[in-house]
Amino acid sequence: MHSFRAELDQLEQSGLLRRRRTLEGPQGVRVQVDGKACTSYCSNDYLGLANHPDLIEAACSGARRFGVGAGASHLLCGHGSAHEAAEQALAEFVGLPAALLFSTGYMANIGAISILAGRNDAIFCDRLNHASLNDAALLSRAKLRRYPHLDMAALESLLAREGKRRKLVVTDAVFSMDGDIAPVPKMLELCERYDAALLLDDAHGFGVLGESGGGILSHFGISSPRIVYVGTLGKAAGVAGAFVAGGVDMVQMLVQRARSYVYTTAQPPMLAEALLASLKLIGAESWRRERLLKLADHLKSHLKSALLPSDTPIQPFVVGENEACMALSARLQEEGMIVPAIRPPTVPKGSARLRISLSAAHTFEDLDRLIAALKNASAC
Numbered sequence: 001m002h003s004f005r006a007e008l009d010q011l012e013q014s015g016l017l018r019r020r021r022t023l024e025g026p027q028g029v030r031v032q033v034d035g036k037a038c039t040s041y042c043s044n045d046y047l048g049l050a051n052h053p054d055l056i057e058a059a060c061s062g063a064r065r066f067g068v069g070a071g072a073s074h075l076l077c078g079h080g081s082a083h084e085a086a087e088q089a090l091a092e093f094v095g096l097p098a099a100l101l102f103s104t105g106y107m108a109n110i111g112a113i114s115i116l117a118g119r120n121d122a123i124f125c126d127r128l129n130h131a132s133l134n135d136a137a138l139l140s141r142a143k144l145r146r147y148p149h150l151d152m153a154a155l156e157s158l159l160a161r162e163g164k165r166r167k168l169v170v171t172d173a174v175f176s177m178d179g180d181i182a183p184v185p186k187m188l189e190l191c192e193r194y195d196a197a198l199l200l201d202d203a204h205g206f207g208v209l210g211e212s213g214g215g216i217l218s219h220f221g222i223s224s225p226r227i228v229y230v231g232t233l234g235k236a237a238g239v240a241g242a243f244v245a246g247g248v249d250m251v252q253m254l255v256q257r258a259r260s261y262v263y264t265t266a267q268p269p270m271l272a273e274a275l276l277a278s279l280k281l282i283g284a285e286s287w288r289r290e291r292l293l294k295l296a297d298h299l300k301s302h303l304k305s306a307l308l309p310s311d312t313p314i315q316p317f318v319v320g321e322n323e324a325c326m327a328l329s330a331r332l333q334e335e336g337m338i339v340p341a342i343r344p345p346t347v348p349k350g351s352a353r354l355r356i357s358l359s360a361a362h363t364f365e366d367l368d369r370l371i372a373a374l375k376n377a378s379a380c
């Protein structure tokens, strides 16, 4: 039998062995890790909602009303009125005709992409797209073409070469490890010119971008029947799961055929109830988004040269080598600050980085401590 020990040792020696931290309480900016109180810069709970009392109450009352487990897939008998209400609210929230809930963003991408492209079709992906999009593209069996990050000229020349196949352009709306935003209006223009569909994975934009948190479409003020929108609900929304939104027929096709929808148990309805509470807060409390922008500006004004350019709560501090990046992350943790080191294969070789993610629940004093520690450690 294959021994994994040598492989694991190899990972350890290359500084690539990953270790999980165990939180001893709720997610948030103040976390308890190994008995120690720390300030966290590593969650995607951008708006500070994961532990909000309104969401907790909604989940509890949802559990009392609907129980805990959904008990079956949506097509058997696991689809409930809470799911139905959440889907309507989500479609309205992003301004598209229809939406469908999935249990995770990973599954939403797998399901949507395999419906939008198959063996005889072509998919065009940004090189820095999220792993779930790449996996989905591979599973679809479509011809996969990857273009350099944000390179619209390269995308256009690939699209121009594809001839009559059905085409699907796929991109992170906000890139998860870089924090930059895809040029969606330009991409939509190309999709129109070459008759392609455009799938936007807005995992890091939903709730964060746009005046009321509607995400990337509201940020750019665009809409189009070519757009298939994927939003995830475990990040800014503070809950779990994801949704695919777009035209009514596309969504109905997902219900019929998306394997990661059909062959899986429905999400607990209590989570759909928590999501409804979350959507209310996201829409109403724009101070959370305003605060995120102010926090990002503060960080950038002090660490400008070391940060990748980003106007989102994802602020990458590039270190370069894996070991140095790990050491810096470890040193910060000793000082009570958790900032994750992101290494290959998640990011390209030689671009290991600390991925600072901000939350509306951070204070300016929190950031000042982090800035001082980073300046101290790296003389930037």
Ligand SMILES: *Cc1c(COP(=O)(O)O)cnc(C)c1O
Pocket: 103, 104, 105, 106, 107, 109, 130, 132, 172, 176, 201, 203, 204, 232, 233, 234, 241, 242
């Ligand atoms: C987190 C993430 C996903 C996966 O979403 P989950 O709900 O966590 O499975 C998909 N795409 C992007 C860009 C992400 O950052």
